[in-house]
Amino acid sequence: MMLREPDPEVVADIRFRDESTRDRTRSRGEGVYDWTPEKSVGVWACRNPRCRGYAQVFQPNIDAADAFDRQLAQRSEVPLDRTKILYCDACLSEYKRTSPDRRRGQVERMAVAIRQLKESDDPERERDLVANLEAWGHPDVPGLVSALRERKNAERGSNRRRSL
Numbered sequence: 001m002m003l004r005e006p007d008p009e010v011v012a013d014i015r016f017r018d019e020s021t022r023d024r025t026r027s028r029g030e031g032v033y034d035w036t037p038e039k040s041v042g043v044w045a046c047r048n049p050r051c052r053g054y055a056q057v058f059q060p061n062i063d064a065a066d067a068f069d070r071q072l073a074q075r076s077e078v079p080l081d082r083t084k085i086l087y088c089d090a091c092l093s094e095y096k097r098t099s100p101d102r103r104r105g106q107v108e109r110m111a112v113a114i115r116q117l118k119e120s121d122d123p124e125r126e127r128d129l130v131a132n133l134e135a136w137g138h139p140d141v142p143g144l145v146s147a148l149r150e151r152k153n154a155e156r157g158s159n160r161r162r163s164l
């Protein structure tokens, strides 16, 4: 059986929670003087497969991962692999350092896929493109698909039937 890659949005959300728990500036204002670092509650293996380090885990990470696992279980999907969620500190700073490039690359890839989707008349190809956009973390694939479908219907002059 192939191990399911964690949903990129799920990972982004958990990472966001992870970073917010570490972010001192978040508590600027009231209570700032009695801010204490949250205590880590354990470690998960770093999600970088080439790294043998460990990431400190905080309670919000566990809560978020458990909540996603419950959603996955409802859809009969396997739970998230805890070794593919967090980066260790070294890999996290490398990830942050390279993330503007990665985002730019991802935006370009998505733009190409969306253009191909607009021009495509092949349902199988369209399914592949949609699956790619979902895997790359496009924020609203269903909205995009229905907008494109409406546009295509309008172009064909067959807009009488409401599209999904």
Ligand SMILES: [Zn+2]
Residues within 6 Å of the ligand: 046, 047, 048, 051, 052, 053, 054, 087, 088, 089, 090, 091, 092
């Ligand atoms: Zn690492």
